[in-house]
Amino acid sequence: MTSIFLQLLVNGLVAGSIYALVAAGFSLIYSTNKFVHFAHGGVIVLSSYFLYWISTTLGLDFYISSFLTILFATFLGYSLNKVLYQKFRAKKASNSVLLVASVAILILLQSLSLLIFGADVKTIALPLSNHSMNIGGVFVTPVQVIIVIISLFLFFSLRLLMQKTKIGKAMRAVADNNEVAEILGISSERVYSTSFAIGSAIVGVAAILVSLEQNITPLMGTSLIIKGFTGSVIGGIGSVTGAIVGSLFLGLAENFGTWFVSAGFKDAIAFILLFIFLLIKPQGLFGNKNNQK
């Protein structure tokens, strides 16, 4: 019994850490831009395939490939903002229009991956041995340990970035009130770009870890962005700290849920949680009520 409990706890933490990486970037972008960037899921998919392409097809060293993947994700997210969203903003498009555009881009990026790489799942050869270790009756793989450590590390660095640095303060200012921030000489367009770059870099890290932990499929973008999105809603959309806590909560809830229902219903558990939070506590656990409409 205790070992099942511990195993579910570990599985939940690993799943939650992956969601947290998706949610952190997503939430960071939401906090400044104030619209739902669903295409974030598309950035994960394309970045994962990019990693597969350079590390497996071209045979580049895994660590160099990972670094290039993060650059690729950053560039992709940054360009989406520059090429697409900025144009829409210039036309004073409503949030609903931006949301529809970003859903379309998500489908576009997924279909593009499907077109280029085909529907069969891809796996990445691991640079380290990934035999699961038995620690007190609980099975953990080295990759899973790395996933949890990296998300913890990113969690604290993001907090530091948001609280202590100049750009972090500018982001919070724009998130709070972009008009006042503009008056004080903070360019909100620059802050938007920065949050897209940082958010997408984080999701590049997520893409690498997901590729190691699971298979790469074109449709994983939708499912990951929904999980990341659910995590951010639970934590309070727009709060990066909340997004990470909410994602861990989601990962744990999903895995402990399998105690009661079959594992296939994991997704349903996540969506029902999303539903409940959107309806009953839309400001989430850490969200600011003023962010809501």
Add this chain to the structure above:
Amino acid sequence: MIDAYFIHLLILIGIYLILGISLQLSLGYGGLLNLGHIAFFGIGAYAFALLSLHGFPFALSILVASIISGLFGWLLSVPTKKLKGDYLALVTLGFSFVVYAVLLNWTSITGGAFGLANIPRPSFLSDNFLFLLFVYAIAVISYLFISRICGTRFGKLIEAIRDDELAAKSLGKNTLKIKSWGLVISAFFAGLAGSLFASYITFIDPSSFTLTTLIPILLIVIIGGLTSLPGTVLATIVVVLIPEPLRFLGFSSSVIGPLQQILYALLLVVIIYYKPRGFYGKIDLE
């Protein structure tokens, strides 16, 4: 051969037309950014398939499936009554994910990823041409029904609520009830389209009811222009036919699928950027 293919396209146009005009009611007239429409389509298709697989007569299965879908519309409208704009979009999208997850995982009922096969079609409609006539009869009735109710007091009210809910409320209108009815009727017709789809294709699986399928339907409503039903008809024809030339360029079917999605997604982005009101739209997407 060309004939059979032509009839197939016309049937698809008929089914998408019903989907398009039903979404027009909630998204265009009601101003409710409803991204869960595809879920009602799926609920209708599965309800119809299950009923007719259990031996219920064809007409009854269609009717009951549409009503079940309408009931789900009501169910969704209860908690979402007060939501607007992107928050409503997210809850309705979440709803479609719940429905998808249930369809995929409730294996004992829905057949899971394998879906439901051999859905019966009545013998008098076994010929595709007759089925085509049947779909068009239903499409015309749906069109007339929706255009009729949009011209009545109900239609004026739901548009008034879209434009200024507070003003409508202050005139003593029960705005929540009207919005709720808008969603119910919209879901009913989406379920109807789902039933027709299931009985035409005779095989359904959850993959037909995902975010990916939502894009062409959204595209139909936006290209046609919000609140324009004639525009929706024109847009349905355009949207169903646009990817068809791909088939004649010699691509394999594994390439056509994603290419079609890319085309739809690009088109949607381009349209909402350059021509957000589509052909004949009178209002903007808020």
